[in-house]
Amino acid sequence: MATADFLPPFMFLLLFSTFRVTLSANSPNITTDQSALLALKSHITHDPHNLLATNWSTSTSVCSWIGVTCGTRHHRVIALDFSSMDLTGTIPSQLGNLSFLASLNIRNNSFHGSLPSELTNLHRLRHLNFGNNSFNGEMPSWFSYFTRLESLYLYMNNFSGVIPSSLGNLSKLEQLVLYDNHFKGQLPINIGNLSNLEWLCLDNNSFSGHLPSGIFDNLSKLQILDLRHNKISGRIPNSISRCKELTFLSLYDNSLEGSIPKEIGNLTMLECLLIGYNNLSGSVPCSIFNISFLQQISVGGNNLVAYLSSNMFDYLPQLYYLDLGRCQLSGRIPISLFKCKSLNVLYLDHNYLEGNVPLEISNLTSLQEFSIGQNNLSGHIPSSICNLNSLKLLFLYENSVDGEIPKCIGNMTFLSHIDLEKNNFHGKIPENFGKGCMFQSFRINNNQIEGSLPRSLGNCKGLKLLDVGNNYLNDIFSDWLENLDQLQVLILRSNMFFGQVNTSEITVSFTRLRVIDISHNNFSGYLPMNFFKKLHAIKEGYKKKDQPEYMMDVSADATWSYLFSLSFTTKGLELEFRKLLTIWTAIDFSNNQFSGEIPETLGELHSLIVLNLSHNCLTGPIPSSLGDLSELESLDLSSNELHGRIPTELNNLGFLEVLNLSHNHLKGPIPQGKQFDTFTNDSYLGNLDLCGLPLSKGCNNGAETPAKLDRDDDDDDDDEINWKFSILMGYGCGLVLGLSMGYIVFTTGKPWWFIKIYERTRQRIAIR
Numbered sequence: 055m056a057t058a059d060f061l062p063p064f065m066f067l068l069l070f071s072t073f074r075v076t077l078s079a080n081s082p083n084i085t086t087d088q089s090a091l092l093a094l095k096s097h098i099t100h101d102p103h104n105l106l107a108t109n110w111s112t113s114t115s116v117c118s119w120i121g122v123t124c125g126t127r128h129h130r131v132i133a134l135d136f137s138s139m140d141l142t143g144t145i146p147s148q149l150g151n152l153s154f155l156a157s158l159n160i161r162n163n164s165f166h167g168s169l170p171s172e173l174t175n176l177h178r179l180r181h182l183n184f185g186n187n188s189f190n191g192e193m194p195s196w197f198s199y200f201t202r203l204e205s206l207y208l209y210m211n212n213f214s215g216v217i218p219s220s221l222g223n224l225s226k227l228e229q230l231v232l233y234d235n236h237f238k239g240q241l242p243i244n245i246g247n248l249s250n251l252e253w254l255c256l257d258n259n260s261f262s263g264h265l266p267s268g269i270f271d272n273l274s275k276l277q278i279l280d281l282r283h284n285k286i287s288g289r290i291p292n293s294i295s296r297c298k299e300l301t302f303l304s305l306y307d308n309s310l311e312g313s314i315p316k317e318i319g320n321l322t323m324l325e326c327l328l329i330g331y332n333n334l335s336g337s338v339p340c341s342i343f344n345i346s347f348l349q350q351i352s353v354g355g356n357n358l359v360a361y362l363s364s365n366m367f368d369y370l371p372q373l374y375y376l377d378l379g380r381c382q383l384s385g386r387i388p389i390s391l392f393k394c395k396s397l398n399v400l401y402l403d404h405n406y407l408e409g410n411v412p413l414e415i416s417n418l419t420s421l422q423e424f425s426i427g428q429n430n431l432s433g434h435i436p437s438s439i440c441n442l443n444s445l446k447l448l449f450l451y452e453n454s455v456d457g458e459i460p461k462c463i464g465n466m467t468f469l470s471h472i473d474l475e476k477n478n479f480h481g482k483i484p485e486n487f488g489k490g491c492m493f494q495s496f497r498i499n500n501n502q503i504e505g506s507l508p509r510s511l512g513n514c515k516g517l518k519l520l521d522v523g524n525n526y527l528n529d530i531f532s533d534w535l536e537n538l539d540q541l542q543v544l545i546l547r548s549n550m551f552f553g554q555v556n557t558s559e560i561t562v563s564f565t566r567l568r569v570i571d572i573s574h575n576n577f578s579g580y581l582p583m584n585f586f587k588k589l590h591a592i593k594e595g596y597k598k599k600d601q602p603e604y605m606m607d608v609s610a611d612a613t614w615s616y617l618f619s620l621s622f623t624t625k626g627l628e629l630e631f632r633k634l635l636t637i638w639t640a641i642d643f644s645n646n647q648f649s650g651e652i653p654e655t656l657g658e659l660h661s662l663i664v665l666n667l668s669h670n671c672l673t674g675p676i677p678s679s680l681g682d683l684s685e686l687e688s689l690d691l692s693s694n695e696l697h698g699r700i701p702t703e704l705n706n707l708g709f710l711e712v713l714n715l716s717h718n719h720l721k722g723p724i725p726q727g728k729q730f731d732t733f734t735n736d737s738y739l740g741n742l743d744l745c746g747l748p749l750s751k752g753c754n755n756g757a758e759t760p761a762k763l764d765r766d767d768d769d770d771d772d773d774e775i776n777w778k779f780s781i782l783m784g785y786g787c788g789l790v791l792g793l794s795m796g797y798i799v800f801t802t803g804k805p806w807w808f809i810k811i812y813e814r815t816r817q818r819i820a821i822r
């Protein structure tokens with residue numbers, strides 16, 4: 055300023071105006087914005103609806119471009135909204151030049167890559183939505199420079215790493231929505247500085263560690279806290295009671311322990327309280343039943359104790375979701391529960407409830423999901439249950455309910471999942487499944503059901519799981535099953551099914567079938583080649599998909615994992631899958647009267663994990679093609695009439711944990727090396743002409759070479775003798791079966807192998 059004093063006034067003006075020109079020449083204007091957006095356009099690699107191609111033309115003003123909004127005052131771009139435009143591309147660094155940008159919404163596209171640090175210049179940003187794209191990498195710590203940010207949505211991406219503690223600097227932040235990513239680590243205590251926060255949605259990530267005890271101290275405006283599906287451990291901080299505005303609180307499916315803070319009962323605005331599936335213990339504070347807005351309660355799946363009192367459900371007129379599963383409930387179900395007319399979902403499973411199945415259940419006419427599995431209920435299912443027009447799920451498994459299955463259930467329009475297993479139901483399966491039948495899973499195993507499988511079940515086109523095992527069903531394997539082209543799991547074990555497993559030439563049936571257990575019946579005839587040919591799910595398997603998944607019902611609201619749970623039994627061991635992997639494949643035809651040879655085509659079932667053909671009357675050699683079953687973990691061909699040598703190709707089965715070839719007429723050397731070094735004598739018992747390790751009988755070296763062409767160079771006489779022998783044996787199979795049952799127990803007393811298989815299959819998921 056000292057120099058200016060000496061300058062004549064006109065010089066001063068000149069200087070000033072020059073300065074002004076220079077200032078505007080260097081400062082960004084709408085042209086800067088245009089080039090930033092053109093840079094963005096050039097980073098779009100796929101624009102299937104041609105939204106930008108012609109519209110974003112330099113012959114029109116940027117401000118009229120689709121998705122662009124300009125401010126009136128400075129004539130600069132203030133908002134970009136490209137949501138749901140099906141665009142694929144990356145974010146260019148030039149976007150950081152949109153220095154007036156206040157709102158950036160590119161939700162629901164396929165943007166990918168990482169975020170350029172030039173975005174730090176967007177210091178006016180108030181709303182940022184990158185949800186449902188494919189962004190990678192960590193959340194940048196420079197997000198903390200967006201000091202005016204009010205909402206940050208990064209949900210449904212592939213973000214990873216920890217949340218930077220600097221995020222706690224965003225003092226204006228109201229919504230932080232990060233669900234469905236791969237974030238991990240502990241929640242930084244600094245989140246507790248976000249005193250304006252209303253929504254904190256971090257569900258379905260891999261957050262771990264404890265919740266810092268003071269984290270809720272200043273979050274008095276919090277309305278939604280969603281941390282479900284993470285790995286958070288430790289206690290629920292008492293400070294949660296500071297969040298008086300909370301309407302939605304979900305800590306569901308973590309590893310939280312300790313007791314539920316009593317103060318939760320002070321959260322009087324609460325509509326949803328979902329703390330199920332943790333390791334919480336102690337009692338469920340009865341104060342929560344006083345919160346009159348409460349609509350959803352899930353406390354099941356912990357080690358909690360809840361006490362029932364006769365009028366406890368009287369404060370809760372709006373209740374529509376109640377999960378008190380695994381809460382050690384005892385006594386009878388309080389009648390006051392049936393006053394909650396809005397109940398849609400009622401889970402009381404895994405308790406000690408007694409008395410009859412309550413008749414009043416039929417009064418809850420909006421009921422959609424009802425599970426009372428694993429209790430001590432008796433009585434029968436009232437036929438008035440069919441008045442529940444919206445019922446989708448009915449689980450009564452593991453009780454002592456008897457009587458017949460109400461005939462009218464076939465008329466229930468929306469019923470999709472029924473599980474009555476392990477009760478005392480008798481009589482027949484209802485006949486009247488209508489054309490629009492919605493069943494996805496149908497489980498009645500372990501009852502005393504007789505008669506045949508109703509043909510009308512073929513109307514349930516969406517059926518994925520059919521388990522009628524361990525009953526007294528007396529039927530053939532009939533064609534209508536082939537109509538069920540969604541069927542993935544078929545369990546007919548331990549009934550009185552008979553006849554041949556004939557299937558038509560239709561090639562489009564059974565394509566999804568991957569778990570088949572028809573063991574312990576009276577099926578006979580040859581092994582069904584046509585049937586095996588159709589099993590595309592096992593032929594092509596999960597290799598086609600990059601991620602093995604759990605079998606789920608996407609339409610169910612519930613986070614139920616065991617909609618498709620399954621008890622699968624082989625070799626006398628029952629294995630319960632609470633979640634069934636879509637990669638689990640098994641064929642169990644054991645303990646029937648199947649005869650003839652094992653078809654070569656079985657070798658095409660490349661994804662097969664368990665194959666059990668034991669205790670039949672199978673003859674001929676073991677096909678060398680079985681060596682192509684590269685995923686196989688358990689192979690049981692025991693107690694048949696197989697002869698010839700053990701094909702050396704079986705040594706290709708790198709995952710094989712269990713091999714049982716005992717009680718056949720196999721001969722020659724046992725293949726050596728690899729998996730074969732892990733099997734013991736038990737695998738070969740009762741084959742008098744086998745030699746080599748692990749048997750003590752050595753091979754006559756030179757004379758006995760493991761031969762691939764075993765069948766061809768075997769002399770025909772030998773073949774014929776075995777063949778005649780097996781015909782003789784054919785009628786006597788029942789007897790042989792009875793005798794060999796003892797061996798099963800003897801040889802497989804240890805469940806370790808099945809546990810190993812299950813663990814390994816799980817690991818395949820973890821590896822993804």
Ligand SMILES: *[C@@H]1O[C@H](CO)[C@@H](O)[C@H](O)[C@H]1NC(C)=O
Nearest residue numbers: 078079080081083084085086
């Ligand atoms: C924007 O600035 C550039 C120089 O950076 C200038 O050439 C242009 O005329 C300005 N445009 C407008 C609309 O002011």
Ligand SMILES: *[C@@H]1O[C@H](CO)[C@@H](O)[C@H](O)[C@H]1NC(C)=O
Nearest residue numbers: 108109111114118119120121
């Ligand atoms: C671009 O799209 C916007 C919004 O749909 C429309 O108003 C504008 O006229 C379009 N411009 C051109 C050149 O097509």
Ligand SMILES: *[C@@H]1O[C@H](CO)[C@@H](O)[C@H](O)[C@H]1NC(C)=O
Nearest residue numbers: 137138139140141161162163
């Ligand atoms: C996401 O975008 C697709 C089109 O790309 C659209 O069909 C879908 O409805 C959108 N989803 C949401 C939730 O906006």
Ligand SMILES: *[C@@H]1O[C@H](CO)[C@@H](O)[C@H](O)[C@H]1NC(C)=O
Nearest residue numbers: 082086089147148150151172
């Ligand atoms: C915009 O951003 C790019 C890259 O960040 C930079 O090179 C350029 O100079 C910036 N300014 C203008 C006016 O485009």
Ligand SMILES: *[C@@H]1O[C@H](CO)[C@@H](O)[C@H](O)[C@H]1NC(C)=O
Nearest residue numbers: 140161162163185186187210
């Ligand atoms: C996410 O993106 C997929 C694929 O574009 C779309 O089908 C789905 O509707 C989107 N979901 C949400 C919640 O935006």
Ligand SMILES: *[C@@H]1O[C@H](CO)[C@@H](O)[C@H](O)[C@H]1NC(C)=O
Nearest residue numbers: 188189190191212213214236
């Ligand atoms: C997700 O990110 C991880 C690295 O964090 C990367 O290995 C993986 O390929 C990404 N997945 C997708 C689908 O982009």
Ligand SMILES: *[C@@H]1O[C@H](CO)[C@@H](O)[C@H](O)[C@H]1NC(C)=O
Nearest residue numbers: 198199219220221222223244
């Ligand atoms: C942001 O927070 C960190 C601590 O988490 C602090 O060290 C840093 O100075 C803060 N930055 C700003 C710009 O406030």
Ligand SMILES: *[C@@H]1O[C@H](CO)[C@@H](O)[C@H](O)[C@H]1NC(C)=O
Nearest residue numbers: 211233234235236258259283
């Ligand atoms: C969890 O997020 C992953 C992606 O990170 C997604 O594939 C999966 O469907 C989500 N699961 C649930 C239960 O929302």
Ligand SMILES: *[C@@H]1O[C@H](CO)[C@@H](O)[C@H](O)[C@H]1NC(C)=O
Nearest residue numbers: 222243244245246247248268
């Ligand atoms: C932010 O959180 C940290 C840790 O709780 C605390 O030390 C700091 O004082 C807080 N800062 C502000 C501005 O609230």
Ligand SMILES: *[C@@H]1O[C@H](CO)[C@@H](O)[C@H](O)[C@H]1NC(C)=O
Nearest residue numbers: 295296316317319320321341
């Ligand atoms: C919580 O509610 C109880 C009554 O249920 C009351 O005695 C107590 O003072 C309340 N605590 C707080 C922190 O509001």
Ligand SMILES: *[C@@H]1O[C@H](CO)[C@@H](O)[C@H](O)[C@H]1NC(C)=O
Nearest residue numbers: 389392393413414416417418
């Ligand atoms: C249930 O409904 C029946 C009539 O359908 C009625 O007589 C009975 O009182 C109702 N019970 C309850 C507990 O509402």
Ligand SMILES: *[C@@H]1O[C@H](CO)[C@@H](O)[C@H](O)[C@H]1NC(C)=O
Nearest residue numbers: 440460461462463464465486
């Ligand atoms: C099922 O519905 C049909 C027609 O809607 C009816 O004729 C039949 O009686 C019903 N059966 C039962 C058992 O309710």
